[in-house]
Amino acid sequence: MKIASQHAWKDKDYTPRHDWPGDTLVQWGGSGVVLGKNPYTTAFFEAFPDKDVTAAGGFIRGEGKTIAEAEDDAFARFKKETSCNHLWGREHYTNSGQLCRHCRAFRCNEVKPIVKLGSWRKPVEWYETCLMEIDNKYSRVLRLRAKFFGVTQRPDAPSPSA
Structure with missing residues (x-):
């Protein structure tokens, strides 16, 4: 000791x-x-x-x-x-911490932290694609998010060649 x-x-x-x-x-x-x-x-x-x-x-x-x-x-x-025969889980930790589900022991640095990438990196949801055409303060960010994930137009919009 x-x-x-x-x-x-x-x-x-x-x-x-x-x-x-x-x-x-x-x-x-x-x-x-x-x-x-x-x-x-x-x-x-x-x-x-x-x-x-x-x-x-x-x-x-x-x-x-x-x-x-x-x-x-x-x-x-x-x-x-x-x-204890430990059973580890993240529970509410998003860093590298874990708790044993049996004895509540804590350990750190055994798993990689969950990285929060920011709202602009959140994938575009299907219902957001119809908002891309509206001109408001959120539409530019939405169009950038869509472009980042490869969405160039709404799925139900007519193609430019039509």
Whole structure:
């Protein structure tokens, strides 16, 4: 176990109670802020195990009234993750993050991020082709989008040679 360097001066009176394996980096705090719809302050304990220790590697965070309770919470999560037969899925992540569907472990950098290309690269829908003839502020962008995807005229429009 490696203890984060800031604990030479911050929360230095605490010593981890559990035997974290290998080169697991650990850090803690007596009053961390959790942001969200209802922000709150809590004691926390964070561990960053190597991939050779858990299939996920990554990050484990425990919370509690005291740092000791937070470490107990984090170690329980660690034990749960190391005994899980992981089934990974993106869920709501569009970056390279994934969650295990069984134990809720998190891992990152295993899949490529989903790239949002911008609205002008969105393929033209069939109902938009009839709007290409109308002259308004959206028609130029629509015609550019259509040209980008190889649509040069409406499917039901008469051909220029007719």
